[in-house]
Amino acid sequence: MSSTETPKAALPAMTHTVGMPTHHKIIFVGLFAVLLILPFMVYPVFAMKLMCFALFACAFNLLLGFGGLLSFGHAAYFGMASYVCAHAAKVWGLTPELAILLGTLTAAVLGLAIGSLAIRRQGIYFAMVTLAFAQMVYFFALQAKFTGGEDGIQSVPRQDLFGLIPMRDDTSFYFVVLAITFGGILFIYRITHSPFGQVLKSIRENEPRAVSLGYHVNRYKLMVFVLSATFAGLAGATKSQVFHLASLTDVHWTMSGEVVLMTLLGGMGTVLGPIVGAVIVVTMQNYLAYLGAWVTVIQGCIFVIGVLLFREGIIGVLQKLIKKSL
Amino acid sequence: MLRKFALSTVAASALLATPALATDITLGVLNDQSGVYADLSGKGSVIAAQMAVADFDAAGKGINVNIISADHQNKPDIASNIARQWYDQDGVDAILDVPTSSTALAVADVTAEFKKVFINSGAATSDLTRGNCQPTTIHWTYDTAALANGTGKAVTEAGGDTWFFLTADYAFGHALERDTKAVVEANGGQVLGAVAHPFPGTDFSSFLLQAQASGAKVIGLANAGADTVNSIKQAAEFGIVQAGQKLAGLLLFINNVHSLGTQTAQGLQMTTAFYWDMNDDTRAFSERFRAEAGAPPSMVQAGVYAGTLHYLKAVEAVGSDDAEAIVAKMKEMETDDPLFGKGYIRKDGRVIHDMYLMEVKTPDESENDWDLLKLVATIPGEEAFLPMEDGGCAFALAN
Amino acid sequence: MFELLGVPPQVLMGQLLIGLINGSFYAVLSLGLAVIFGLLNIINFAHGAQYMMGAFVAWMLLNYTGIGYWPALILAPIVVGAIGIALERTMISRLYKLDHLYGLLLTFGLALIIQGLFRNYYGVSGLPYAIPPALQGGQNLGFMFLPNYRGWVIVASVIVCFSTWFMIERTRLGAYLRAATENPELVGAFGINVPRMITLTYGFGVGLAAFAGVLAAPIYSVNPNMGADLIIVVFAVVVIGGMGSIMGAILTGFGLGVIEGLTRVFYPEGSAVVIFVIMAIVLMIKPEGLFGNNA
Secondary structure: OOOOOOOOOOOOOOOOOOOOOHHHHHHHHHHHHHHHHHHHHOOHHHHHHHHHHHHHHHHHHHHHHHOOOOOOOOHHHHHHHHHHHHHHHHOOOOOHHHHHHHHHHHHHHHHHHHHHHHOOOOHHHHHHHHHHHHHHHHHHHHHOOOOOHHHOEOOOOOOOEOOOEOOOOHHHHHHHHHHHHHHHHHHHHHHHOOHHHHHHHHHHHOHHHHHHOOOOHHHHHHHHHHHHHHHHHHHHHHHHHHHOOEOHHHOOHHHHHHHHHHHHHHOOOOOOHHHHHHHHHHHHHHHOHHHOOHHHHHHHHHHHHHHHHOOOHHHHHHHHHHOOOO | OHHHHHHHHHHHHHHHHOOOOOEEEEEEEEEOOOOOOOOOOHHHHHHHHHHHHHHHOOHHHOEEEEEEEEEOOOOHHHHHHHHHHHHHOOOOOEEEEOOOHHHHHHHHHHHHHHOOEEEEOOOOOHHHHOOOOOOOEEEOOOOHHHHHHHHHHHHHHOOOOEEEEEEEOOHHHHHHHHHHHHHHHHOOOEEEEEEEEOOOOOOOHHHHHHHHHHOOOEEEEEOOHHHHHHHHHHHHHOOOOOOOOEEEEOOOOHHHHHHHOHHHHOOOEEEEOOOOOOOHHHHHHHHHHHHHHOOOOOHHHHHHHHHHHHHHHHHHHHOOOOHHHHHHHHHHOOEEEOOOEEEEEOOOOEEEOOEEEEEEOOOOOOOOOOOOEEEEEEEOHHHHOOOHHHOOOHHHHHO | OOOEOOEOHHHHHHHHHHHHHHHHHHHHHHHHHHHHHHHHOOOOOOHHHHHHHHHHHHHHHHHHHOOOHHHHHHHHHHHHHHHHHHHHHHOHHHHOOOOHHHHHHHHHHHHHHHHHHHHHHHOOOOEOOOOOHHHOOEEEOOOOEEEHHHHHHHHHHHHHHHHHHHHHHHOHHHHHHHHHHHOHHHHHHOOOOHHHHHHHHHHHHHHHHHHHHHHHOOOOOEOOOOOOOHHHHHHHHHHHHOOOOHHHHHHHHHHHHHHHHHHHHHOHHHHHOHHHHHHHHHHHHOOOOOOOOOO
């Protein structure tokens, strides 16, 4: 590994074709197949949690891996969407699709507001602006009446989908979540492999050049920021329907840190990386829970080993081995 | 999942018919094992549950008990996920402990959904047996209403009739302030003001000075854990107590007092459901507990022991793992154990037992580093907890 | 009587003083962070954990070896600084040429490990550490009762902060350091061992965190989580002051302590978020920070 490596250099050369290359088709078909049988292999609620976090990490990756913008406040969109969705379902009695839509829209609006300020700054300053706003959102969530403060919004009902299809059963809701997350991930893939994605890439690689070519750089940055926030919101809103609750955990800054961890562990700027990273982190939190305080130690060790040895993330390393972008 | 549940009820009814067969019970201790409540619940609660199983001689009575445990990291989604998986896949019959209100409320919902048993010891929110009550929830050790009743009433009656609150700015802190304020005012006292501090906080001196400026006789600390410890420490440092104001810790655990030391905490009054040095029974238990856990049991850990014991008694009486029958039995039987004495479980799931108003000993009175409290008054259970009629638990009031 | 927005002036004076005391901790901590960032280009997210270690080492010295507060004030930073040096040599030094992100993640991982280990061995309830006898009691200033120890905190941190500033900005050693960060090859060519200097700088920055930890031990609960939430506040202080600006970190630390103190009077609930509001405003208007000179 060269000593002048930057996260940008860690990225593999992205394919320039706009259509989906064959091996990506195979990946998505394989992913879909795995998701179809997943609820029969692992616990459905856990599987849904995995998918929500995978979507969250993919949304984050859209911004970091493809937009080159490190946000340290993505918990704000994830968490606020989850609160609004929970409130809509519980107090207004909205059906899941409407509640999730409303949560997602909230995240989009929030993303537009914060993003339009944050994109004026770069690098670490950009990260700090997003952190600052996320802290304010956290403060709002703690103070506002409707969020229930520390108790969160509990016992959130899951109404019938479209008011028709019963969703009480976790297995049937699983397929709704599957449709949402798989659709979301495909959409993100489509964005990154579109002309829009190509422009983003050129901005990330050489911003002054993109400006000189006549691109409205800030407009592109804002757009990717809002898209990323929107999908993060979609993940958060869906999660609140999965667990029947929304809580402060989802807006706390440690959640913003976790999504960075997932993305980097899996490999940023890759298609599969964030998914793999999310699966590893969530599985670890779930299955190591019996180890108590050692969980933090193990998590810390993974961070350290990851940064020292697998800087490109698991998928990044794999990509190098098989010389294909994953 | 539904199929599995149906199977287990079939199995349960089969067992009912032949009580000679062994009953398999799995208990899940779900609590904070790495965060702020790890010392007062954590591994110690698992030890307490194991001791209850051993003391009950479950194996000798044909009940095979298996105890599992996990760390919910104080996150409601993790708690909810573990609870679901435990009930659905690992055959857990009852979940124990679960400190912090948000996780407890989440687990209460999941338990009701799966029609299992939830015996809470660690959480403070009285909502568990009020607005958010569930037929499957049993709340053992304490709640915000009992804490307010104990300390608020005793301190006001003893002449501390003007109060100022230092409130942790989250649901628990506000609930504690609200409940205590009501008790203070009902006893002829007056609340001069309150200041909400961020949670968690480190420096309280600024809030303490505001409390001092209010001129109230009593500064009520409506916070918990490290926040309370820090407030008390800093009140001592700023000479607040020497200047004539009294501190009232509304939620203090023995572990907090231990970390403060008697030098700093002396004279502080607090309400607790259990103290290790009450009588021969509690001392004997605590000694055995300490040999394994390294410290005497907190009231939360004592509650896990007592709750497990009572649950096993009900299992024995019912002769199966049928949750509905077990909960009915638990509420029907009087509670009676070496740690909490005699009591009963109300229809809304609230366990009624005596609470104690304690005072922290002076360094001269304290003989060793865990000899920390002396009894001021015993508050009968009926007085300590909020009456069911005022609680608003729908299913309990319906019939 | 003259009142400001319903707050009597005595109370206000008291709150300002208390804000200044809290600011002392921010100043020492953000100074350490700024030194490390300015000279190593590493965002040391383990700073909160190292602050906590400082307090714990002081506690251990007292309870295991009987060494009291005053020696601990020197010894604990040395011990923790040495651990920091070991970490720098074995891990952090591999990341200097990479993006900030990796340094931040590595040190964040280290913080998790350190906090987890302390939690396993010492629990979370906190350990008692008494105020040294010489500093017990307090002075009645008329408008408030100032504990002697808090007075000492201000004095000690002002001394430490300004001697550090002097050393880096006004001495030959500091000049070498600053030069080495600008152009390590050139400074190395003059026969100065640049890597060693950088290692020692990291150790020094960590030592500052530990020093703040010892200062905090007698007044805040000594527990493994004591630095966990502080780190992002301190980080915000550094950003507001201007990343890498030594004087900026010191002045902003004290200043924000005072602003936070005032918020506690007028809008107590908001005192946890006020620093971030200020950070957002500063970054929008003057992104290089109040005292920084390059964005």
